[in-house]
Amino acid sequence: MDASSLDRAPSPAPGGLAGPAPQSAVPAVAPAAVPAVVVAVPTYRRRAGLTRLLERLAGIRHPIAIIVADNDTREDGAADGLAVVAGLQRTGYPHPIEAIAVTERGIAQVRNALVARAIARPETRFIAMIDDDEWPEPNWIEALLAVQARCGAHVVGGPVRRAFEVPVADYLADANNYAPGTRRSGPTDLVDATSNVLLDAELFRGMAPPWFDPSFALTGGEDKDLMIGLKLDGKRFAWADEACVNEEMPASRCSQTWAIQRAFSTGNSDMLVNIKRRPPGFTVLRESVKIVGALAVALLNLALFWNQARLFEGQRLAARVGGKIAALLGHRHLEYKTIHGR
Numbered sequence: 001m002d003a004s005s006l007d008r009a010p011s012p013a014p015g016g017l018a019g020p021a022p023q024s025a026v027p028a029v030a031p032a033a034v035p036a037v038v039v040a041v042p043t044y045r046r047r048a049g050l051t052r053l054l055e056r057l058a059g060i061r062h063p064i065a066i067i068v069a070d071n072d073t074r075e076d077g078a079a080d081g082l083a084v085v086a087g088l089q090r091t092g093y094p095h096p097i098e099a100i101a102v103t104e105r106g107i108a109q110v111r112n113a114l115v116a117r118a119i120a121r122p123e124t125r126f127i128a129m130i131d132d133d134e135w136p137e138p139n140w141i142e143a144l145l146a147v148q149a150r151c152g153a154h155v156v157g158g159p160v161r162r163a164f165e166v167p168v169a170d171y172l173a174d175a176n177n178y179a180p181g182t183r184r185s186g187p188t189d190l191v192d193a194t195s196n197v198l199l200d201a202e203l204f205r206g207m208a209p210p211w212f213d214p215s216f217a218l219t220g221g222e223d224k225d226l227m228i229g230l231k232l233d234g235k236r237f238a239w240a241d242e243a244c245v246n247e248e249m250p251a252s253r254c255s256q257t258w259a260i261q262r263a264f265s266t267g268n269s270d271m272l273v274n275i276k277r278r279p280p281g282f283t284v285l286r287e288s289v290k291i292v293g294a295l296a297v298a299l300l301n302l303a304l305f306w307n308q309a310r311l312f313e314g315q316r317l318a319a320r321v322g323g324k325i326a327a328l329l330g331h332r333h334l335e336y337k338t339i340h341g342r
Contacts, residue, residue, distance in 0.1 A: 035125045035126055035145060036063070036065075036121075036123045036124050036125045036126070037062065037063070037064045037065075037124075037125065037126045037127075037128055037141055037145070037198075038064070038065050038066070038067060038118040038121070038124050038126070038127050038128070038201075039057060039064050039065070039066045039067070039128045039129075039130065039141075040067050040069070040111075040114035040115070040118055040127050040128065040129050040130075041053065041054075041066065041067065041068045041069070041114075041129075041130060041131070041132055042069050042071065042107060042110040042111060042114060042129075042131065042132065043068055043069065043070050043071070043072075043080070043081040043132040044070070044071045044072055044081075044110075044132070045072055045080055046080065046132045046133060047080035047081075047083070047084060049132045049133045049134075049248060050068070050080065050081055050084050050132045051084050052135055053130065053132055053134060053135050053136075054066070054068075054084065054085075054088060054093075054097070056135040056136055057095065057136065058093060058094050058095065059138055060095075060136070060138065060140065060141055061138075062141040062142055062145070063095075064095050064128075064141060065095060065096040065097070065121075066095055066096070066097040066098075067097075067098055067099075067100065067114055067117050067118060068081050068084075068085050068097070068098070068099040068100070069081075069099075069100050069101075069102050069110045069111075069113045069114045069117075070082050070099055070100070070101050070102065071102050071105060071106070071107075071109070071110045073103055073105055079101060081099055081132075082099045082101060084099075085097055085098065085099035086099070098117075100113060100114075100117060104214075105217065105218070106214060106216075106217025106218055106336075107212075107216075107217060107218070107220065107222060107336055108210070108212035108213055108214045108215075108216050108217050108222035109212075109214055109217060111129070111194065111211070111212045111222065111223075112209060112210045112211055112212050112214070114127075114129075115127065115204050115209075115211055115212075116209065118201065118204075119201050119204050119205050124201045125200075125201055126145070126148070126198050126199065126200060126201060127198070127199045127201055127204070128140075128141060128144065128197070128198045128199075129194040129195075129196075129197050129199070130195070130196060130245055131195050131247070133247060133248045134160070134195065134196070134245045134246060134247045134248070135245065135246050136196075136243075136244070136245045136246075137243075137244045137245065137246075139242065139243070140158070140243050140244070140245060141198075141243075143158065143240045143242040143243035143244075144156050144158060144198040144240050144243045145198070146240070146242075147185055147186070147238050147239070147240035147243070148198060148200075148238065148240075150186075150238075151186060151187050151236065151238040152236060153187070153236045153237055153238035154199070154200045154203055154230065154235040154236050154237070155191050155197060155198070155199055155200070155203075155227065155230065155235065155236070155237045155238070156191070156197065156198040156237075156238045156239070156240050156243070157188075157191030157193070157196060157197050157198075157237070157238075157239055157240070158196040158197070158239070158240045158241070158242075158243030158244060158245065159178050159179055159180045159181075159182065159183070159196065159241055159243070159244050159245075160178045160179070160195055160196055160244075160245055160246070160247050161179045161180060161244055161245070161246050161247070162177075162179070162246070162247050162249045163246050163247065163248055163249060164249045164254050165248070165249060165250050165251045165254060166251050166254045168249075168254050169308070169309075170309075171308070171309035171312050171313075172254070172256060172259055172312070175259050175312075175316065176262075176266075180241055180242075180244050181241065183239050183241060184239070184241060185238075185239055185240055185241045185242065186238060186239065187236065187237070187238050187239075188237050188238055188239040189231075189237065190227060190228075190231055190237055191227060191237045191238075191239065192223065192224040192227050192228075193223050193224065193227075194223040194226075195223075195245070195247070196243065196244075196245045197223075198240075198243075203230065203235065211226060212225070212226055213225050213226075213276075216269065216272070217336075218334040218335070218336045218337055219265075219268065219269050219272065219332050219333060219334060219335060219336070220265060220266075220269050220335045220336055221269025221270065221272060221273050224269070224270065224273050225273045225276065225277065228273055228277045228279055229277060231279075232277065232279065256312060256315075259312075259316060260312075260315050260316055260319045261319070262335075263316040263317075263319040263320040263323070264319040264320065264322055264323040264326075264333060265323060265333050265335040266320060266323065267319065267320035267321060267322065267323025267324040267326075267327070268323035268324065268326055268327045268331070268332070268333040269323075269327075269333070269335070270323075270324070271287070271323065271324040271327035271328060272327045272332065274287065275327065275328075284328065287324070287328075288328075291321050291324055291325060294317055294320070294321050295317075295318065295321045297314075297317060298314045298315075298317040298318035298321060299314070299318070300314070301313055301314025301317070302314040302315065302318070
């Protein structure tokens with residue numbers, strides 16, 4: 001297997017076309033003309049999730065290469081990501097695939113290693129990022145590329161449909177919902193996450209590393225920090241609502257307690273990004289006024305409404321405000337010290 005080649009043609013579908021294509025068919029694109037896409041996967045102790053993701057990526061027909069960066073630093077050397085990829089390489093895998101070890105702990109460090117490896121290949125045109133607790137729909141790459149070509153965007157994001165391991169109330173399922181149908185395909189103001197994203201590789205070639213700020217190693221927010229920086233630099237964003245990925249929500253993430261803790265974490269990392277980047281309209285005084293207003297709304301929800309959904313929204317808003325206040329006081333919440341899923 002040539003792990004450096006990105007020009008491999010997709011395997012024909014079972015029962016594929018035989019003989020010349022009918023006149024109405026879209027002409028096949030020669031492999032050399034297909035945009036070279038590297039799928040970059042950060043992983044940490046999720047053997048089952050990573051295996052599922054790579055099995056789904058095997059079914060993607062667009063030519064891709066895959067890089068897995070394993071951040072497992074256990075002294076016994078039992079790195080799940082490296083082992084999973086080695087097994088696939090031995091048994092045969094339809095796309096070029098390699099795994100690298102990243103010994104310094106942190107999601108930003110892993111993303112930086114993935115980008116460095118991807119852009120070291122001169123043929124790399126785009127980098128698609130997806131997490132090890134997710135899996136894509138078969139048209140994922142094609143849908144991202146189609147919107148990128150139509151909009152000329154530097155960054156294209158897509159929706160994430162969550163799959164809950166245990167049943168949850170509707171108000172929990174709807175919290176932070178980025179499922180298909182919540183946004184229209186086309187140009188958008190900002191894509192603020194890397195859980196489902198296509199990035200122009202030239203963005204990184206034109207910037208000095210580290211691209212993802214290592215100070216966000218365990219807090220999260222390293223992706224939003226990058227995106228805000230790109231936006232301030234005038235880069236273009238788009239949304240591909242057809243480019244859907246699915247995210248596993250294990251039982252540990254299906255509780256109201258976890259959702260409230262996550263709101264605190266998001267508020268904390270968002271404020272840390274704003275303090276660093278100082279986007280237009282941001283000042284500590286103005287943000288403080290907004291915090292007071294949001295806190296008042298949260299308290300009203302908690303005091304006046306006994307509906308469980310409204311109480312939850314009040315608690316979640318209060319937690320988000322608390323995370324922002326903590327950031328203003330210098331606290332960094334380490335969301336990614338704990339790993340969920342397998």
